[in-house]
Amino acid sequence: MDGAPTDGGGTMKRDDYAPASSSPGPRAITAALAGNPNAGKTTIFNALTGAHHKVGNYPGVTVEKREGSRVRNGRSYGFIDLPGIYSLTAYSLDEVVTRDFLLDHQPDVIVNVMDSTNLSRHLYLCLQFQELGIPVVGVLNMSDEAEAKGIRIDARALEDVLGIPMVKTVGPKNDGVEGILDAVDRVVDSGGGAPGKSVRYGDEIEDRLAPLEAALASDAAFAARFPSRWMAVKLLEKDGHAFEKLAGHADGTRIAALAGESSSWIDGHFGKDSEIVVSEQRYGYIRGAVKEAVKVERKPDFSLTEAIDKVVMNRFLALPIFIGVLWSVFQITFALGEHPMAWLEGMFGWLGGAVSAVLPEGLLRSLLVDGVIGGVGGVFSFVPLIVILFFLLSVLEDVGYMSRAAFATDKILHTFGLHGQSVFPMMLGFGCSVPAIMAARTLKSPRDRIVTILVIPFMSCGAKLPVHVLFAAAFFPRNAANMVMLVYAIGVVLALGSAWLLKRTVLRGEATPFVMELPPYRAPTASGLAWHVWEKTKHYVQKAGTVILASSVLIWAITTFPAYEPSAAELQAARAGFLADRPGATEEEISSRLETVVAERALGHSAAGTIGKFIEPAFRPLGFDWKLGVATVTGFAAKEVVVSTLGVLYSVGTEESEESEGLREALRGDPNWTPLLAFAMMVFTLVIPPCFAALATIRAELGWKWLGFAFAFMTTLGWVLGAAIFQIGSLAGLA
Amino acid sequence: MTIAMLGEGSEFVVERVCLCRETGRRLSDMGFTNGARGLIVRRGFFGGPIQVRLGDCDLMIRVSEAAGVDVIPVDGTVMQPRGPFGRFWRGGRGGHGLGQGGHGGRGGDHGRGAHGRGAHGRRRNDEA
Numbered sequence: 001m002d003g004a005p006t007d008g009g010g011t012m013k014r015d016d017y018a019p020a021s022s023s024p025g026p027r028a029i030t031a032a033l034a035g036n037p038n039a040g041k042t043t044i045f046n047a048l049t050g051a052h053h054k055v056g057n058y059p060g061v062t063v064e065k066r067e068g069s070r071v072r073n074g075r076s077y078g079f080i081d082l083p084g085i086y087s088l089t090a091y092s093l094d095e096v097v098t099r100d101f102l103l104d105h106q107p108d109v110i111v112n113v114m115d116s117t118n119l120s121r122h123l124y125l126c127l128q129f130q131e132l133g134i135p136v137v138g139v140l141n142m143s144d145e146a147e148a149k150g151i152r153i154d155a156r157a158l159e160d161v162l163g164i165p166m167v168k169t170v171g172p173k174n175d176g177v178e179g180i181l182d183a184v185d186r187v188v189d190s191g192g193g194a195p196g197k198s199v200r201y202g203d204e205i206e207d208r209l210a211p212l213e214a215a216l217a218s219d220a221a222f223a224a225r226f227p228s229r230w231m232a233v234k235l236l237e238k239d240g241h242a243f244e245k246l247a248g249h250a251d252g253t254r255i256a257a258l259a260g261e262s263s264s265w266i267d268g269h270f271g272k273d274s275e276i277v278v279s280e281q282r283y284g285y286i287r288g289a290v291k292e293a294v295k296v297e298r299k300p301d302f303s304l305t306e307a308i309d310k311v312v313m314n315r316f317l318a319l320p321i322f323i324g325v326l327w328s329v330f331q332i333t334f335a336l337g338e339h340p341m342a343w344l345e346g347m348f349g350w351l352g353g354a355v356s357a358v359l360p361e362g363l364l365r366s367l368l369v370d371g372v373i374g375g376v377g378g379v380f381s382f383v384p385l386i387v388i389l390f391f392l393l394s395v396l397e398d399v400g401y402m403s404r405a406a407f408a409t410d411k412i413l414h415t416f417g418l419h420g421q422s423v424f425p426m427m428l429g430f431g432c433s434v435p436a437i438m439a440a441r442t443l444k445s446p447r448d449r450i451v452t453i454l455v456i457p458f459m460s461c462g463a464k465l466p467v468h469v470l471f472a473a474a475f476f477p478r479n480a481a482n483m484v485m486l487v488y489a490i491g492v493v494l495a496l497g498s499a500w501l502l503k504r505t506v507l508r509g510e511a512t513p514f515v516m517e518l519p520p521y522r523a524p525t526a527s528g529l530a531w532h533v534w535e536k537t538k539h540y541v542q543k544a545g546t547v548i549l550a551s552s553v554l555i556w557a558i559t560t561f562p563a564y565e566p567s568a569a570e571l572q573a574a575r576a577g578f579l580a581d582r583p584g585a586t587e588e589e590i591s592s593r594l595e596t597v598v599a600e601r602a603l604g605h606s607a608a609g610t611i612g613k614f615i616e617p618a619f620r621p622l623g624f625d626w627k628l629g630v631a632t633v634t635g636f637a638a639k640e641v642v643v644s645t646l647g648v649l650y651s652v653g654t655e656e657s658e659e660s661e662g663l664r665e666a667l668r669g670d671p672n673w674t675p676l677l678a679f680a681m682m683v684f685t686l687v688i689p690p691c692f693a694a695l696a697t698i699r700a701e702l703g704w705k706w707l708g709f710a711f712a713f714m715t716t717l718g719w720v721l722g723a724a725i726f727q728i729g730s731l732a733g734l735a
Numbered sequence: 736m737t738i739a740m741l742g743e744g745s746e747f748v749v750e751r752v753c754l755c756r757e758t759g760r761r762l763s764d765m766g767f768t769n770g771a772r773g774l775i776v777r778r779g780f781f782g783g784p785i786q787v788r789l790g791d792c793d794l795m796i797r798v799s800e801a802a803g804v805d806v807i808p809v810d811g812t813v814m815q816p817r818g819p820f821g822r823f824w825r826g827g828r829g830g831h832g833l834g835q836g837g838h839g840g841r842g843g844d845h846g847r848g849a850h851g852r853g854a855h856g857r858r859r860n861d862e863a
Contacts, residue, residue, distance in 0.1 A: 087764040091757045118792045121766050149791070276752055279763040283771070315780045407795050411783035414797065420784070513758040513800060515765050518786060518793035 026075040029188050032102060034129065035113035036122055037084030038400075038519040040141045043171035044113050045081045046527045048180065053079075055535055063097045064441075072181055080107065086121070087279075088128040090241040092444045099241075102132055103226060108188050111180060113139045116146035116153055116168070117520075119294060123286045124279075126164065127199050133227035135187045136164050139180055143168040145520075150298040158293035163197030172525045198229060201281040204269060208236060208262035215258060219250040235259035236266065237275045305520040309404070318408035325401070326427050333389045333431070340384035348377030363563075367556060375552020375637065376545060382432065386540050387533060389431060393424065393439070394532035398524030402442070403516050410514060416496040417503025419443060420514060422452040426495065429459030430488075433694035435540055437701055445512035451502050453701060454710050455495040457690040460488050463639040467685050470643050474664035475678040487682050494687065494717070506709070548638070551692035555637040558611070564602035571598075599648050608633055622684060622722040623677045623730075632684075638691050676729040680722045687718035736808060738775070738787065738801035745775045747806035754803035765794055767804055 033048075035041045045053070049068025058065050066081040082101060083094035090096050102110065110129045114122035119140075129136045140146075140153055155166040165183045169176030200206065212232035217223045226245060234242035236259065243259075246252040266274040312321055352373045359365040396402055402424060410420030418426075421443050428436035436456045443449040460468070465484070472483040566574075574597045575590060582589070603609050612629035619629055627649040635642040643663070650666040667673050689695060689711050699707040741747060749771045752759045766789045767773075776786040776793060784795040796804075 087760075089760055089764070091760065118790070120790055121792055124764065124766075151791075272751055273755055273759060275760050276763045276768075279760070280768040283763075283766065283768045309777075313777060313786065315777070318780065403795070407779060407784050407786070410795075410797070411779055411781055510756065510758075511799075513761045514784060514795065514797045515758075515761045515800065516784075516795045517765075518795055 026073075026185075027188070028076045028078065029109065029184060030078045030080070030105075030107045031109045031111050031184055032080050032082055032105075032107040032134075033111045033113065034082040034098060034102075034125075035084060035139075036086055036115065036125055036517075038517055039084070039113045039115045039122060040171040041081065041084060041113040042528055042531070043525055044111075044139060044141060044169065044177065044180070045079060046531065047171060047174050047177045048077075049079055053081075058097045058101070063093055070181075075185070077181065077184070079111075085125065087125060088132075089237075090239055093446060094444060096241065099132075102129075102134060106134060108135070109184050110134050110136045111139060111184065112136055113141050116140045116143045117149055117151060119146075119151075119153065120283070120286050120290055123162070123289065124282060127162070127282060127286065128230075130162070130164060130198050131227070131230040131233060133230065137180060137183045137187060138162075138164045138166040139176075140166055140168045141171050143176070144170045144173075149300065150296055152295045152297055154293045154295075158289065161289045161292050172523075199282050199285045201233075201278065201285075205236065205266065205278065205281060208266065209233065212236070212255065212259060212262065215251060215255045216249065222249045232259075233278060236263050237278050238263050303520075305400075308521055309518075312401075312404050313407055318404070322405050322408045322423075325396070325405070329389070329392045329396075330431065332392060333385055337385040337388050341381050344381040344384065345377070348373055348381065351377070363560070366560060367553070371553045371556030372549065375556070376549050380541070380545070383537065383541060385431070386435060387537050389428070390435065390536045391529065391533050393428070394529050394536075395524055397532075398522070398528055400519045400521045403518050406516060407518070413496075414514070416500045417507075418452060418455075418496070418499045419445070419448040419512065420516070422448065425452055426456060426459055429456040429461060431462055433457050433459075433461050433690050434697050435536065437694065437697045438536070438539065440701070447503075447507045447509055448512055450702060450706060451499050451507050453698060454502060454706070454713070455499050457694060457710075457714065458491045458495040458498065458687065460491045460686055461639070461690070461694075463691065464685060466640045467635075467642045468682050470646075470663065471667075471678040471682050474667045475673070475675040483679070483682070487686055490683060491686050498713075498717075547693045547696040551637045555608075555634050555641070558607040559603055559634065561607055562605065564598070564605040566598050566601065570601075596648075600650075603630065603645075603648050618719075621727060622680055622719065623672070623726040624681070624684075624722075625672055628681060632688065635685065636689075636692050636695075638693075639685065642685060674734075676726060676734045680725040680729070683725055684718050684722035687714060687721055689714045689718075736806055738773075738785065738796070738804045738806055739798050740802075741775045741806070741808065743775050743777050746772065746809040747775075748772050748809055750805040750807055752804050754800065758800055758803070762796070762800065762804060766790065766792065772809065773806075 033041060033045050045066065045068060049070050053066055053068035056065050056067070057063060063083055068079045068081070070077045070079070080101070082098045085092070085095045085098055088095060088099050090099070110132075112122075112126045112129055114126060123138075126136060126138055138158075140155060143153070146153060153168070155168055158164075159166045165187060167176055167179040167183050169180065171177075201209065209229075209232045212235060213228045216226075216228040216231050225248075231242060231245070235246075235255070243256055246256050249255060263274040266277055270277045311317060352369045355368050355373065356365060359368065396405075402421070405423055406420030408420075409423040413420055413422055422440070424442070425436045425440040428439050433456055436459070437453050440449050440452045440456070443452055468484045468487050469480070472480040472487075476483045571594060574594055578590060578593045579585060585593075608630050609626070611633055612626040615629045616624070616626040619625070619632075624632075627646065630649060631642045631645040634645040646667070647663050650663060650670070667678075695707060695711070698710055702710075736747075738747065749767050749769060751769060752762050752767050754762065771789055774788040776788050778785050782798050784797050785801050787794050787796060787801075
């Protein structure tokens with residue numbers, strides 16, 4: 001799921017997809033798999049290609065591109081899975097990607113997967129593909145469900161009416177999948193050819209289309225690239241991208257003027273927008289075709305989906321049920337993930353020990369054990385949690401619950417400028433920002449996606465919890481749990497408030513329509529689930545693993561160099577000081593104490609310490625000293641590192657956790673620390689930019705510009721809030 | 736009359752989509768086109784989205800979008816939702832004086848399953 005193009009950034013050539021043409025036998029075929037969302041396209045793709053696929057992105061955009069291949073009877077087939085779309089307009093990124101791909105690469109055939117239970121809407125897209133002049137094979141998927149609903153589709157009749165070969169399939173059972181390949185063979189071997197039929201839009205519109213088509217066809221090179229019929233329809237629909245393409249036509253200016261006149265005439269004649277008129281005519285044509293080929297014999301009285309929705313989408317229960325589902329997902333994730341996580345931690349601990357035993361003490365050992373194994377092990381031990389979390393979320397998605405969740409939450413989220421579909425990415429943010437930011441891909445509108453990604457880090461992630469627990473337990477012992485809850489609540493309020501602000505400033509624009517399909521509940525397929533989980537986990541490991549490795553080494557370096565070597569006199573002084581405090585200390589206690597003192601001084605002496613001291617003046621309005629500056633810097637590796645850094649700086653040992661009383665005592669004993677400062681630090685940690693892994697994910701999804709914006713926005717907000725809490729609290733005498 | 740003004744269980748025939756640009760186009764792409772028959776399945780809490788059944792497909796739209804789809808009520812009494820949360824249901828286009836919805840057009844479709852709720856569903860009358 002790279003944000004950067006995976007095709008080397010270059011333009012894709014058709015040859016990139018075409019199977020080896022040098023092989024003997026029938027001509028290789030490139031097929032684009034397309035269709036509406038929820039049509040079972042993924043299942044058909046998996047059935048067609050088996051395990052032979054790879055995932056990348058379309059160049060320059062974060063829209064997933066999956067490719068697969070298959071060899072049958074000596075013929076090789078290359079499949080490209082296009083994004084699920086409802087129409088070929090230029091409003092959403094998915095639609096633009098699909099049409100650009102089809103126009104630029106002209107696959108041999110488009111395999112259009114459709115849901116037989118909802119044929120009219122799926123044919124709407126199918127007929128737009130037909131207009132592109134690329135041969136289409138229609139796949140009537142879920143034909144068993146349609147039969148059960150009493151919907152009898154006469155595939156042959158539909159084929160005759162529309163001029164598109166139709167194949168009935170049942171994706172999860174692999175029924176009819178070979179038939180798709182047979183139909184593809186037939187279409188390609190018959191020369192592909194331009195389909196003889198296409199939508200008729202009625203005399204008034206056809207009279208406007210004809211001169212446009214003729215004018216467009218006058219430039220042969222242009223017409224070879226952009227089919228004249230399709231282009232003429234798009235121009236009548238006032239499609240901005242189509243008008244842009246006209247720049248490449250020899251007679252572009254005149255055609256643009258003619259198209260403008262024609263669409264204005266349609267607007268006036270029909271009394272509505274030409275876009276809507278074209279869409280209505282297309283649906284009218286489909287109604288005619290469906291009347292010929294589809295018979296509805298009976299409809300069952302009982303619908304399981306309706307029965308479940310009566311409860312799940314009940315006006316009063318929808319939101320509590322959603323919260324319950326979410327709570328269960330987190331409970332199950334942590335309950336099941338606890339043990340494998342502990343095993344992995346143990347394994348990395350053992351590995352660190354083994355390396356320590358083999359290597360002599362020194363920089364290399366320190367780098368490998370503390371930097372590489374410690375840092376990367378920390379991330380890898382999260383993998384079981386990520387696998388379980390993604391599995392459960394994929395189940396919810398495949399079953400059809402996600403759109404119900406959007407129904408339940410859209411009203412609240414929309415008030416703040418977010419979308420119902422933002423809810424799952426945001427909730428994932430309570431676990432880990434990395435998968436949460438990746439999950440925001442389900443949002444189709446770029447502005448909704450950007451705003452969701454920008455506010456996800458405010459949802460306090462699992463790694464920030466130890467920091468909150470440490471300060472809450474140390475300074476608010478009687479209300480520790482409430483304080484932690486308060487910080488979480490502040491995070492949610494900040495996320496909603498920031499979304500509201502961003503949607504009214506930098507991300508202002510027309511509200512994105514909330515027209516979502518509510519698919520019937522369906523049992524998820526094992527192959528679909530396995531695929532989702534594998535892909536997402538792989539990307540998590542790749543993304544977070546590489547960034548964490550780099551940042552772990554970086555943080556190790558700035559906390560290690562310049563190296564600090566205590567002199568014998570310093571050690572002697574430290575020993576004497578400790579013995580003065582604890583006259584009866586054993587030799588073991590003394591050496592442990594000396595180790596801690598050395599670690600503390602080494603950190604103060606290191607680059608991180610220098611940075612901490614350098615930025616101290618900027619932190620003074622927040623009441624922070626250089627130690628908190630250092631902890632903030634090391635926290636970019638992972639937020640829980642703030643706790644262990646403070647453990648070192650407060651000389652209580654290098655293995656501190658939020659549970660250890662020693663660090664709490666040390667913090668309480670420091671005269672600088674007050675409950676007010678602790679609260680300011682909790683809020684500051686919550687709001688400032690997230691760890692490197694999350695920042696790298698933001699960059700991958702949105703690019704450097706938005707990463708820069710997010711960093712500046714969160715740093716400023718964190719500083720302002722921290723300073724406001726500390727200063728106002730001090731004035732109010734809370735310090 | 737717009738979809739936003741209809742209560743749960745109401746049936747309608749789409750007359751026209753009065754929204755322009757992306758929203759209007761999206762709605763017509765999804766099947767909100769002249770002559771399409773639909774049913775209000777349910778309305779969300781506190782003016783949340785509306786679940787609309789168009790043919791065999793269930794869709795969710797926001798009240799603000801529903802207020803941009805002109806429809807002709809098909810059957811039974813079109814009602815202004817009442818009850819403790821009724822006032823939160825109103826669409827963007829007001830929502831007053833809705834008692835006059837067409838009583839005619841009792842089409843033959845009503846015996847047919849998914850739309851069958853229309854005949855004896857949970858429709859509340861506006862006579863109250």
